[in-house]
């Protein structure tokens with residue numbers, strides 16, 4: 001079987017916009033979309049706007065080292081079609097991996113059930129290709145694309161043995177990994193009740209200036225990892241009094257200002273009370289320590305939630321449990337909330353019908369909606385398997401009554417489809433608009449999405465409905481790769497995005 005033979009095509013009969021009526025200001029959930037697998041991991045395909053999802057060797061269960069292939073599916077928002085595939089040619093079961101999207105939009109998936117492999121999704125022509133083996137086998141590591149285009153990873157004792165999962169870096173141009181002896185994992189370990197198996201899981205990593213990566217959690221301690229030469233590590237302080245916050249979320253909602261928001265998590269991976277804590281971390285020139293502000297708490301405690309940055313700068317926080325237990329839907333937080341970066345307040349949104357906990361995902365779509373899906377992978381017949389997802393429409397897509405769709409601003413032209421870091425972009429719109437944002441195309445699994453990032457843009461000059469926007473000059477801020485360009489009107493209603501490629 002080739003890497004991408006279609007197994008089955010399903011066109012959904014439910015491809016209609018939800019007519020659910022919700023109160024003003026809460027947003028709206030669309031219909032439930034069924035998948036042939038549990039969507040445990042996901043990435044947006046930059047060329048088609050389709051949603052790629054995958055599980056393990058099986059649609060519904062997993063086993064480390066059981067088999068070298070992965071079940072996947074692609075959902076096409078334009079017509080509601082789901083195509084199911086088996087990815088077999090790289091011998092990699094990509095369950096519980098690290099994911100990073102590189103400067104060329106290649107979705108780089110590392111470790112997991114097959115702990116030493118790297119498999120890369122390439123579009124046009126779409127194919128999965130083998131990357132070099134990691135020096136250290138890993139599962140539950142995180143990875144981050146760096147300002148020079150290489151991909152850093154650290155942690156990951158869920159598979160491939162316990163402990164010693166120090167940093168290494170992948171060079172896409174040589175297709176190979178190199179250990180960074182100056183990047184020890186020890187400073188970023190949590191004090192998890194399950195010990196080494198858990199202490200290095202799901203690092204909150206952010207590629208930043210000069211090849212540095214900020215590790216902002218989930219440990220109490222934050223660190224800068226430098227990736228030049230043989231690597232470096234510098235302690236970066238603590239998130240105020242936040243405890244270890246495993247399976248919490250951290251999102252760079254304003255890269256221009258160096259702003260990261262963090263939400264929830266629990267001291268241990270499981271059987272540990274989640275917090276509702278929230279912080280703003282402000283980063284500057286590494287390795288200077290960030291500043292940290294403790295802000296008002298979320299309405300709910302959460303671990304295993306997903307946090308999705310919207311083009312407006314608000315963050316949609318969905319799912320999770322107040323007391324995290326893998327493969328359980330007890331204590332689910334079904335009410336999502338929207339965080340406003342200006343007031344720093346959290347507002348409860350429309351209740352979602354399905355628990356989204358361990359092994360759930362969330363992702364921003366080019367139409368400004370949010371995909372929320374998955375959860376489970378606990379064997380055939382397990383009630384916590386959620387073979388489905390829904391698109392949530394935030395309040396910014398509605399008029400004040402909360403049900404009538406808002407008229408959206410329209411992008412009629414963008415001056416170039418490829419833009420160098422620091423160059424101007426001229427965007428032409430169908431009418432007056434007020435703000436602009438680049439949103440990096442995301443990937444998600446296990447609460448981690450190190451690809452998503454928001455870069456607000458300001459107009460350097462305006463002529464009619466032609467807006468010339470300045471872009472940041474540092475590749476650590478505007479990480480090259482594929483980004484969605486949104487314009488927003490005076491009411492904060494976003495356009496549908498135009499995808500552009502940012503290059504060095």
Ligand SMILES: *[C@@H]1O[C@H](CO)[C@@H](O)[C@H](O)[C@H]1NC(C)=O
Pocket residue numbers: 011048050076077078079080081
């Ligand atoms: C649905 O759209 C995708 C592209 O987004 C296309 O490849 C596929 O053939 C379409 N399927 C049907 C049944 O129209």
Ligand SMILES: *[C@@H]1O[C@H](CO)[C@@H](O)[C@H](O)[C@H]1NC(C)=O
Pocket residue numbers: 065114115116117133
């Ligand atoms: C990679 O991992 C597989 C099993 O997970 C193992 O059989 C193989 O020997 C490993 N390869 C190397 C080079 O370590």
Ligand SMILES: *[C@@H]1O[C@H](CO)[C@@H](O)[C@H](O)[C@H]1NC(C)=O
Pocket residue numbers: 413414415416417428
């Ligand atoms: C639209 O943008 C393209 C580049 O993407 C440019 O070549 C073209 O001149 C623009 N057209 C108009 C009408 O502005």
Ligand SMILES: *[C@@H]1O[C@H](CO)[C@@H](O)[C@H](O)[C@H]1NC(C)=O
Pocket residue numbers: 422423424460461468469470
């Ligand atoms: C961006 O546009 C502004 C306003 O038109 C201009 O002053 C500036 O020189 C441009 N910058 C670049 C890098 O082209």
Ligand SMILES: *[C@@H]1O[C@H](CO)[C@@H](O)[C@H](O)[C@H]1NC(C)=O
Pocket residue numbers: 413428463464465466
């Ligand atoms: C906007 O730009 C287009 C080319 O992209 C040009 O034809 C048009 O005259 C410009 N309009 C104004 C008001 O500058």
Ligand SMILES: CC(=O)N[C@H]1CO[C@H](CO)[C@@H](O)[C@@H]1O
Pocket residue numbers: 322323330331
């Ligand atoms: C903190 C909390 O709500 N814990 C509950 C989680 O669910 C179990 C099983 O339903 C309850 O026994 C706990 O009280």
Ligand SMILES: [Cu+2]
Pocket residue numbers: 095096359446
């Ligand atoms: Cu997992």
